[in-house]
Amino acid sequence: xxxxxxxxxxxxxxxxxxxxxxxxxxxxxxxxxxxxxxxxxxxxxxxxxxxxxxxxxxxxxxxxxxxxxxxxxxxxxxxxxxxxxxxxxxxxxxxxxxxxxxxxxxxxxxxxxxxxxxxxxxxxxxxxxxxxxxxxxxxxxxxxx
Amino acid sequence: xxxxxxxxxxxxxxxxxxxxxxxxxxxxxxxxxxxxxxxxxxxxxxxxxxxxxxxxxxxxxxxxxxxxxxxxxxxxxxxxxxxxxxxxxxxxxxxxxxxxxxxxxxxxxxxxxxxxxxxxxxxxxxxxxxxxxxxxxxxxxxxxx
Amino acid sequence: xxxxxxxxxxxxxxxxxxxxxxxxxxxxxxxxxxxxxxxxxxxxxxxxxxxxxxxxxxxxxxxxxxxxxxxxxxxxxxxxxxxxxxxxxxxxxxxxxxxxxxxxxxxxxxxxxxxxxxxxxxxxxxxxxxxxxxxxxxxxxxxxx
Amino acid sequence: xxxxxxxxxxxxxxxxxxxxxxxxxxxxxxxxxxxxxxxxxxxxxxxxxxxxxxxxxxxxxxxxxxxxxxxxxxxxxxxxxxxxxxxxxxxxxxxxxxxxxxxxxxxxxxxxxxxxxxxxxxxxxxxxxxxxxxxxxxxxxxxxx
Amino acid sequence: xxxxxxxxxxxxxxxxxxxxxxxxxxxxxxxxxxxxxxxxxxxxxxxxxxxxxxxxxxxxxxxxxxxxxxxxxxxxxxxxxxxxxxxxxxxxxxxxxxxxxxxxxxxxxxxxxxxxxxxxxxxxxxxxxxxxxxxxxxxxxxxxx
Amino acid sequence: xxxxxxxxxxxxxxxxxxxxxxxxxxxxxxxxxxxxxxxxxxxxxxxxxxxxxxxxxxxxxxxxxxxxxxxxxxxxxxxxxxxxxxxxxxxxxxxxxxxxxxxxxxxxxxxxxxxxxxxxxxxxxxxxxxxxxxxxxxxxxxxxx
Numbered sequence: 001x002x003x004x005x006x007x008x009x010x011x012x013x014x015x016x017x018x019x020x021x022x023x024x025x026x027x028x029x030x031x032x033x034x035x036x037x038x039x040x041x042x043x044x045x046x047x048x049x050x051x052x053x054x055x056x057x058x059x060x061x062x063x064x065x066x067x068x069x070x071x072x073x074x075x076x077x078x079x080x081x082x083x084x085x086x087x088x089x090x091x092x093x094x095x096x097x098x099x100x101x102x103x104x105x106x107x108x109x110x111x112x113x114x115x116x117x118x119x120x121x122x123x124x125x126x127x128x129x130x131x132x133x134x135x136x137x138x139x140x141x142x143x144x145x
Numbered sequence: 146x147x148x149x150x151x152x153x154x155x156x157x158x159x160x161x162x163x164x165x166x167x168x169x170x171x172x173x174x175x176x177x178x179x180x181x182x183x184x185x186x187x188x189x190x191x192x193x194x195x196x197x198x199x200x201x202x203x204x205x206x207x208x209x210x211x212x213x214x215x216x217x218x219x220x221x222x223x224x225x226x227x228x229x230x231x232x233x234x235x236x237x238x239x240x241x242x243x244x245x246x247x248x249x250x251x252x253x254x255x256x257x258x259x260x261x262x263x264x265x266x267x268x269x270x271x272x273x274x275x276x277x278x279x280x281x282x283x284x285x286x287x288x289x290x
Numbered sequence: 291x292x293x294x295x296x297x298x299x300x301x302x303x304x305x306x307x308x309x310x311x312x313x314x315x316x317x318x319x320x321x322x323x324x325x326x327x328x329x330x331x332x333x334x335x336x337x338x339x340x341x342x343x344x345x346x347x348x349x350x351x352x353x354x355x356x357x358x359x360x361x362x363x364x365x366x367x368x369x370x371x372x373x374x375x376x377x378x379x380x381x382x383x384x385x386x387x388x389x390x391x392x393x394x395x396x397x398x399x400x401x402x403x404x405x406x407x408x409x410x411x412x413x414x415x416x417x418x419x420x421x422x423x424x425x426x427x428x429x430x431x432x433x434x435x
Numbered sequence: 436x437x438x439x440x441x442x443x444x445x446x447x448x449x450x451x452x453x454x455x456x457x458x459x460x461x462x463x464x465x466x467x468x469x470x471x472x473x474x475x476x477x478x479x480x481x482x483x484x485x486x487x488x489x490x491x492x493x494x495x496x497x498x499x500x501x502x503x504x505x506x507x508x509x510x511x512x513x514x515x516x517x518x519x520x521x522x523x524x525x526x527x528x529x530x531x532x533x534x535x536x537x538x539x540x541x542x543x544x545x546x547x548x549x550x551x552x553x554x555x556x557x558x559x560x561x562x563x564x565x566x567x568x569x570x571x572x573x574x575x576x577x578x579x580x
Numbered sequence: 581x582x583x584x585x586x587x588x589x590x591x592x593x594x595x596x597x598x599x600x601x602x603x604x605x606x607x608x609x610x611x612x613x614x615x616x617x618x619x620x621x622x623x624x625x626x627x628x629x630x631x632x633x634x635x636x637x638x639x640x641x642x643x644x645x646x647x648x649x650x651x652x653x654x655x656x657x658x659x660x661x662x663x664x665x666x667x668x669x670x671x672x673x674x675x676x677x678x679x680x681x682x683x684x685x686x687x688x689x690x691x692x693x694x695x696x697x698x699x700x701x702x703x704x705x706x707x708x709x710x711x712x713x714x715x716x717x718x719x720x721x722x723x724x725x
Numbered sequence: 726x727x728x729x730x731x732x733x734x735x736x737x738x739x740x741x742x743x744x745x746x747x748x749x750x751x752x753x754x755x756x757x758x759x760x761x762x763x764x765x766x767x768x769x770x771x772x773x774x775x776x777x778x779x780x781x782x783x784x785x786x787x788x789x790x791x792x793x794x795x796x797x798x799x800x801x802x803x804x805x806x807x808x809x810x811x812x813x814x815x816x817x818x819x820x821x822x823x824x825x826x827x828x829x830x831x832x833x834x835x836x837x838x839x840x841x842x843x844x845x846x847x848x849x850x851x852x853x854x855x856x857x858x859x860x861x862x863x864x865x866x867x868x869x870x
Binding site: 363364367370371372380386387392394396 | 508509512515516517531532535537538542
């Protein structure tokens with residue numbers, strides 16, 4: 001038996017997960033990975049900015065980081081509004097604050113070239129991801145294999 | 146004396162408002178009107194859909210409504226994440242739920258052709274707008290004149 | 291009786307306004323405020339650029355101003371092409387030049403860090419807005435209240 | 436001697452054309468072809484719509500036509516605002532009306548499935564293109580060869 | 581020892597992977613998951629289209645599928661052009677054809693409501709993903725844990 | 726007889742060209758000119774960057790070049806995936822490599838301020854354009870006249 005099956009068996013949200021898939025024409029496809037991948041880019045932009053003394057390269061780091069941080073915000077907002085439902089908030093009332101904090105961090109990551117902000121953003125997304133996968137009953141096999 | 150002057154005189158957020166302007170490189174320019182204007186389009190799309198029996202026109206109502214509702218969500222999310230600060234949440238703890246409800250309504254407005262949903266969305270934005278302008282000490286003159 | 295009712299009573303474009311709502315699937319929702327709000331951002335970017343000596347912040351001022359000025363141009367262009375009709379041009383033949391001048395100013399505002407250009411852009415939009423609301427019979431109540 | 440050289444020799448706008456290249460950071464690259472190519476797509480969408488009885492295909496015709504017509508408007512607006520200068524308007528005072536008419540036609544082409552509207556749009560762009568190339572002293576060789 | 585360490589130890593592309601990270605200001609962040617997630621949406625749109633007899637819902641399935649399929653194409657193209665280098669092509673000469681086939685399938689998935697096309701697209705992306713992770717020395721831990 | 730007629734008479738792809746028009750709802754409208762026009766902007770940005778010592782102007786050169794180079798990549802990718810068919814690849818097997826090289830050059834043009842890279846990009850697009858027009862039986866008259 002796979003780990004995902006075990007989690008699915010004891011998942012109080014199993015029935016809700018099925019319902020979720022039909023709540024948004026977006027076909028119920030949600031992955032915190034979308035936000036985290038872009039956040040990885042944000043962090044890398046900050047790191048590379050400090051590793052270079054090429055003025056043009058450093059300018060592009062600022063530019064690309066701005067775009068990627070905006071995408072992080074978008075993916076997080078969609079997860080917050082479109083995926084999570086009232087029963088989830090009852091189980092995890094901290095969700096609003098977690099999303100608010102994470103999206104604010106993405107904004108900070110636009111303003112700052114400090115890699116620590118990028119790392120804090122990744123950590124904030126991971127916090128959300130843990131809760132997300134608890135409500136889903138684990139990660140899908142195609143992702144972990 | 147205008148109404149806005151009275152409100153500004155007693156606004157506990159006056160100092161915060163000034164600080165806000167420097168928190169986000171977006172130059173502190175926030176207006177719930179941006180979301181409300183697009184929500185007006187969303188409502189009109191639903192109304193016109195029912196007023197027409199032209200298949201192509203009705204198709205375009207669905208298409209344009211989808212785009213405008215997405216813009217409503219974006220403007221609301223930006224207001225929630227970029228404008229409101231912790232002191233605001235202490236004064237108005239219902240803000241997270243109001244934004245969550247409003248953005249979910251924008252999603253519903255994509256799915257539904259019922260004008261009532263579009264009206265509910267406008268009402269939800271107005272609720273947020275009332276709080277927003279309390280924190281700002283009233284609307285700017287250029288908007289109301 | 292509200293101010294808007296008085297204006298509507300004597301508005302020679304009243305019948306046209308109703309027709310406008312059906313001319314563009316965009317449901318006849320037009321607001322010069324959309325352009326003006328983004329222009330406020332453009333001005334703020336120029337102002338803040340001069341108030342800071344942080345190289346990264348100044349870079350982002352240039353970047354954000356570029357985006358916002360592009361949005362100003364878009365909103366103005368849409369107003370020009372989609373809202374104004376031949377009868378309006380007969381009443382206000384200067385409209386083409388006003389829009390041409392305003393959108394060119396938005397382009398100048400991309401190139402210049404001089405706040406005066408941003409202020410000129412706001413003034414140009416206000417000129418258009420005055421005419422716009424004459425043709426509409428005044429601002430809607432939700433905006434001014 | 437190439438045709439373009441002959442035209443350039445007698446072109447009253449020769450000096451202006453060089454100046455144009457420095458007026459917009461967009462590096463002075465303007466081509467009515469950008470608008471015309473998208474307009475060709477718009478026309479084809481209308482034509483194919485009538486050639487098919489597949490409901491899904493016809494839906495996509497409406498959708499793609501909407502996107503392409505929006506691009507036509509954008510390219511025309513940019514040409515109007517960013518390329519043409521006051522001396523051009525003195526020589527060709529009809530330019531404002533030509534652009535206004537063409538962009539309105541692009542809007543009509545969104546609403547209508549009638550190929551004639553798409554053809555009218557192409558013709559309107561060609562009218563602008565003729566004037567454009569008179570001010571440029573002819574088409575560049577890479578385009579015509 | 582983790583699986584990824586084992587793979588990294590024998591990975592002939594280890595040195596190249598590090599170099600990759602510095603080839604594109606995008607900070608070397610590439611994930612086939614980005615394309616696959618959007619492809620999952622595309623498949624779901626087709627499935628739900630057949631499960632519903634609501635005309636508006638079915639219209640939105642077509643619309644959303646169009647957007648998501650476009651994103652699939654974009655993510656795949658970026659992976660092809662920005663991640664893969666000549667040494668990869670020497671090791672896996674079939675890469676051009678795999679990407680060409682996959683992006684063409686994404687185009688087919690726009691045109692077709694047949695879920696099989698969406699499934700073929702997922703399979704095509706998985707083929708690319710297998711090669712991709714061979715060149716990377718395995719999936720990162722944050723993704724699989 | 727025009728040059729295009731001669732080419733069309735001996736074009737082995739004539740029948741295929743007609744079929745192409747129906748392969749993609751995009752109505753079979755493809756033009757390498759779309760990529761080349763944006764590439765001209767990319768080159769100009771690099772040239773003007775060196776001609777100026779204005780810090781803000783130079784920053785905008787980097788910014789605009791980034792956007793235009795991205796558009797070059799997009800237009801090329803669409804041409805590669807949506808226009809070219811297997812019979813074309815049999816006749817011109819070098820197409821995959823040509824597109825791969827050209828899109829990589831567009832990426833290089835984002836990173837580099839060296840006009841030579843911009844020129845190389847134009848040359849790469851011209852190589853593709855030559856093959857493209859062989860398969861089409863020549864340029865359309867509206868483009869060359």
